[in-house]
Amino acid sequence: MLGLLLILFLAPFHVLTLPSSFSFPADQLVLQSVGNPAIETEAAAAPSPIQLIYQFKDIVALENLAVRSNGHLVLTASNQPNVYDMNPNARNAPPKPLPRIPGVTSLTGIVETAPDVFAVVAGNWSATFQGTPGSFSIWSVDFNPSQPTVKRIASIPEADALNGITSLKGSPDIVLFADSALGAVRWLNVTSGEYNVTIQSPLFTNTSQIPIGINGIRTYDGHLYYLNSAQMTYGRVPLNVDGRGVAGEVQILARTHLPAIFDDFDMDWEGNAWVATHSNMLGQITVEGKQRNMTGSGNTELVEPTSVQFGRGSKQLEKTIYMTAAGNGKVGGQVLAINSCLM
Numbered sequence: 001m002l003g004l005l006l007i008l009f010l011a012p013f014h015v016l017t018l019p020s021s022f023s024f025p026a027d028q029l030v031l032q033s034v035g036n037p038a039i040e041t042e043a044a045a046a047p048s049p050i051q052l053i054y055q056f057k058d059i060v061a062l063e064n065l066a067v068r069s070n071g072h073l074v075l076t077a078s079n080q081p082n083v084y085d086m087n088p089n090a091r092n093a094p095p096k097p098l099p100r101i102p103g104v105t106s107l108t109g110i111v112e113t114a115p116d117v118f119a120v121v122a123g124n125w126s127a128t129f130q131g132t133p134g135s136f137s138i139w140s141v142d143f144n145p146s147q148p149t150v151k152r153i154a155s156i157p158e159a160d161a162l163n164g165i166t167s168l169k170g171s172p173d174i175v176l177f178a179d180s181a182l183g184a185v186r187w188l189n190v191t192s193g194e195y196n197v198t199i200q201s202p203l204f205t206n207t208s209q210i211p212i213g214i215n216g217i218r219t220y221d222g223h224l225y226y227l228n229s230a231q232m233t234y235g236r237v238p239l240n241v242d243g244r245g246v247a248g249e250v251q252i253l254a255r256t257h258l259p260a261i262f263d264d265f266d267m268d269w270e271g272n273a274w275v276a277t278h279s280n281m282l283g284q285i286t287v288e289g290k291q292r293n294m295t296g297s298g299n300t301e302l303v304e305p306t307s308v309q310f311g312r313g314s315k316q317l318e319k320t321i322y323m324t325a326a327g328n329g330k331v332g333g334q335v336l337a338i339n340s341c342l343m
């Protein structure tokens with residue numbers, strides 16, 4: 001969650017238009033390009049690693065995504081109460097809105113909890129990107145019935161600003177979700193609706209400048225990895241086996257600085273984080289904590305990237321990165337596909 005935040009907080013860095021043909025200075029070309037750089041610069045002939053596959057015409061501030069087993073994307077938006085189902089291979093086919101989640105204005109994190117069943121974070125956010133305390137709940141979206149259904153799993157009245165959500169390997173009942181204002185990660189049993197705090201830490205809180213602290217979260221190799229937008233940090237903490245507590249200290253692995261602001265991310269098979277970074281960057285943080293700008297050159301301008309998710313279904317798709325971008329007051333939300341093999 002940080003979709004349109006930069007309009008409010010970082011206006012000077014914000015690109016407000018989407019030029020029809022856009023090129024980056026040669027000295028900012030992709031850092032990890034393979035092969036002959038002379039070929040890379042012949043942009044017209046070489047396929048760009050970043051492809052825009054859909055852009056909403058309206059202001060749909062895309063916020064997060066999950067990938068279904070059939071390859072479709074499930075999209076959330078911070079200014080819509082419904083998820084969208086999208087076939088990324090049907091070029092320019094509008095994503096299909098699912099039934100609304102009642103009583104809320106925004107959806108943030110999303111994660112699969114059972115085959116074709118997703119847990120979605122719902123709540124209200126103000127125009128200045130502060131969560132409305134007491135408005136948050138976790139819902140399930142089930143694609144198994146012929147007409148997908150939405151159902152409340154649990155209200156979380158203690159929460160102030162719920163944002164990213166993730167699953168826990170080996171515990172299909174359990175999801176973990178981040179509170180960007182209280183600096184907490186809670187666990188939820190999606191079957192029983194029981195929940196409680198896994199960890200609350202000053203390293204997860206927001207700041208007076210940026211109201212969103214801990215944002216994207218993922219589990220990998222027994223750890224919870226997180227991005228904190230306000231503190232501009234990436235780090236991790238070892239988890240208990242059941243995810244209901246931690247087994248060590250929070251460790252900061254990387255820091256960024258303005259104008260780059262971390263949002264949400266996905267881990268690749270080696271444990272590198274691929275990071276949706278405001279206002280226009282795809283970043284990578286390696287296992288060693290080294291940061292790279294993977295945006296590269298191309299005709300697609302990223303407008304407020306919000307989240308990243310690897311594809312599924314084939315070897316090729318597992319190396320495809322899908323990205324959501326919120327857009328801004330002029331550009332609608334974007335869905336991008338990135339061939340990480342070209343990077």
Ligand SMILES: *[C@@H]1O[C@H](CO)[C@@H](O)[C@H](O)[C@H]1NC(C)=O
Pocket residue numbers: 024025028029030259260280281293294295296297
């Ligand atoms: C990342 O690279 C892109 C493309 O070269 C560039 O437009 C952007 O400013 C870079 N971002 C940062 C934070 O360096």
Ligand SMILES: *[C@@H]1O[C@H](CO)[C@@H](O)[C@H](O)[C@H]1NC(C)=O
Pocket residue numbers: 103104105123124132133134135
């Ligand atoms: C959240 O927003 C909806 C729609 O505007 C409103 O009906 C509801 O009362 C709000 N909830 C809270 C807790 O403020």
Ligand SMILES: *[C@@H]1O[C@H](CO)[C@@H](O)[C@H](O)[C@H]1NC(C)=O
Pocket residue numbers: 171173174189190191192242
């Ligand atoms: C989650 O709740 C269900 C239903 O109460 C229970 O059977 C299951 O053991 C719980 N899962 C965990 C990991 O505690």
Ligand SMILES: *[C@@H]1O[C@H](CO)[C@@H](O)[C@H](O)[C@H]1NC(C)=O
Pocket residue numbers: 195196197
């Ligand atoms: C949540 O955890 C706290 C601290 O361990 C405990 O005191 C409290 O009873 C728990 N709440 C529930 C509903 O289990």
Ligand SMILES: *[C@@H]1O[C@H](CO)[C@@H](O)[C@H](O)[C@H]1NC(C)=O
Pocket residue numbers: 130131160161181205206207208209211212
């Ligand atoms: C974090 O954001 C909340 C609003 O969601 C705000 O009330 C609080 O003061 C912020 N925390 C800090 C440390 O500025």
